[in-house]
Amino acid sequence: MKTNDTRKIKEGDILFSVDPQRxxxxxxxxxxxxxxxxxxxxxxxxxxxxxxxxxxxxxxxxCHGLLLFKTQDEAEEFIKTQIGI
Structure with a gap:
């Protein structure tokens, strides 16, 4: 799953991590x-x-078992995919 967000990451940006087990x-x-x-x-x-x-x-x-996403929407979509929503 590749991101649709084309903006460049810069210092101070917030990334969203997902623990795929929890x-x-x-x-x-x-x-x-x-x-x-x-x-x-x-x-x-x-x-x-x-x-x-x-x-x-x-x-x-x-990174260390966590998945990092550019946006909260992408992180939430990953979780929804994992639980079958």
């Missing part, structure tokens, strides 16, 4: 964009957070 949406901010990669904070658990570089050219992107 089907929960969370947000993360892009803190830096450089050479086609963006840095985001990924929450592994409620107390463990790590900064990761992700490619910003094609979405969704998988």
């Amino acid at each position: 089907l929960v949406i969370a947000t993360t901010n892009v803190t830096q964009v450089k050479n086609g990669y963006g840095k985001v904070s990924v929450h592994h658990t409620s107390y463990l957070e790590e900064e990761e570089s992700i490619p910003i050219e094609s979405f969704p992107v998988e």
